[in-house]
Amino acid sequence: MNPPDPTGPVNPKLADFLCFAVYSANLAYGRAYKPILEKLGLTYTQYIAIVALWEEDNLTVSALGAKLFLESNTLTPILKKLETAGYLTRRRNPEDERQVRVSLTEAGRRLREKGLNMTLVKQTGLPVEEFSRLQREVSILRDNLIKAADGA
Amino acid sequence: MNPPDPTGPVNPKLADFLCFAVYSANLAYGRAYKPILEKLGLTYTQYIAIVALWEEDNLTVSALGAKLFLESNTLTPILKKLETAGYLTRRRNPEDERQVRVSLTEAGRRLREKGLNMTLVKQTGLPVEEFSRLQREVSILRDNLIKAADGA
DNA sequence: TGCGATTTAATCGCATACGATTTATATGGG
DNA sequence: CCCATATAAATCGTATGCGATTAAATCGCA
Numbered sequence: 195m196n197p198p199d200p201t202g203p204v205n206p207k208l209a210d211f212l213c214f215a216v217y218s219a220n221l222a223y224g225r226a227y228k229p230i231l232e233k234l235g236l237t238y239t240q241y242i243a244i245v246a247l248w249e250e251d252n253l254t255v256s257a258l259g260a261k262l263f264l265e266s267n268t269l270t271p272i273l274k275k276l277e278t279a280g281y282l283t284r285r286r287n288p289e290d291e292r293q294v295r296v297s298l299t300e301a302g303r304r305l306r307e308k309g310l311n312m313t314l315v316k317q318t319g320l321p322v323e324e325f326s327r328l329q330r331e332v333s334i335l336r337d338n339l340i341k342a343a344d345g346a
Numbered sequence: 347m348n349p350p351d352p353t354g355p356v357n358p359k360l361a362d363f364l365c366f367a368v369y370s371a372n373l374a375y376g377r378a379y380k381p382i383l384e385k386l387g388l389t390y391t392q393y394i395a396i397v398a399l400w401e402e403d404n405l406t407v408s409a410l411g412a413k414l415f416l417e418s419n420t421l422t423p424i425l426k427k428l429e430t431a432g433y434l435t436r437r438r439n440p441e442d443e444r445q446v447r448v449s450l451t452e453a454g455r456r457l458r459e460k461g462l463n464m465t466l467v468k469q470t471g472l473p474v475e476e477f478s479r480l481q482r483e484v485s486i487l488r489d490n491l492i493k494a495a496d497g498a
Numbered sequence: 499t500g501c502g503a504t505t506t507a508a509t510c511g512c513a514t515a516c517g518a519t520t521t522a523t524a525t526g527g528g
Numbered sequence: 529c530c531c532a533t534a535t536a537a538a539t540c541g542t543a544t545g546c547g548a549t550t551a552a553a554t555c556g557c558a
Contacts, residue, residue, distance in 0.1 A: 212484070219487050221488075223491060
């Protein structure tokens with residue numbers, strides 16, 4: 195009755211949805227990381243925030259949020275927990291008291307040396323070249339979706 | 347000092363993490379779907395549950411959870427909301443009173459004809475062949491991660 | 499047959515996401 | 529200088545995810 199057109203199938207299968215593949219792969223990543231991270235008392239999102247700060251420190255909440263695609267409503271509670279855990283500091287910027295600057299502590303930087311600077315390549319079951327290619331393609335997908343959402 | 351080895355970089359960049367690409371792409375998908383779904387009062391996860399039921403109806407909570415990679419603790423509240431919204435029914439199985447069978451209502455099936463049977467292909471900015479390939483690869487990634495997590 | 503083990507869903511507590519609002523601070527035009 | 533506007537972070541309410549536990553029903557095997 196209708197051609198198998200992925201832009202609008204009459205009876206779409208869940209397994210054909212890229213959005214579901216991404217959704218479920220994200221859940222799977224959280225579960226794969228959990229046994230490693232819970233030894234350090236970190237959640238998956240907290241870990242991602244720490245990795246972002248390894249790359250560049252002393253960021254405002256907004257700047258960190260731009261990297262993570264998150265806003266202060268999500269980020270602030272997470273950063274407060276990481277501060278309490280001793281992995282980072284939150285300080286008002288004296289130049290502009292509206293801003294809060296986030297910096298890693300020594301303990302936060304040390305996490306990089308605790309077997310935590312890994313990307314679970316083995317667990318993906320992918321050869322390194324495919325891993326890198328997939329990483330780039332999913333990032334492009336994300337950027338296109340953000341552009342489309344902003345345009346709408 | 348160290349080779350750029352993706353299995354354990356000394357100073358890993360967030361942008362090189364496949365887990366972060368998947369994490370942020372999932373957030374982006376939720377935002378891309380939101381304007382479409384909120385017209386129908388559906389959340390992203392509720393939508394995914396409906397799509398799963400289009401494919402096969404009259405599932406137990408566990409069976410639906412197996413498709414969605416979710417358990418009853420997450421699924422039960424979502425299904426109750428969809429029941430209240432009139433999109434599905436939840437009935438104890440008389441053959442085995444432990445089970446709850448989930449079925450779409452007419453209203454739930456009609457969502458398929460309301461411009462909701464789409465997969466946001468255009469928004470991904472990907473040609474159809476790439477879309478399908480990426481969908482398969484991310485699904486394989488997910489399955490490998492689940493296997494690795496179960497083994498650990 | 500009886501009863502402990504298992505299975506299924508639901509419940510509870512905690513940690514994200516996120517829209518909407520609030521609070522505090524900074525800026526700029528009159 | 530003053531105040532309307534803008535900006536940054538935080539707060540609040542709602543909806544997931546998920547580990548741990550509970551409650552109810554079924555199973556299995558002595």
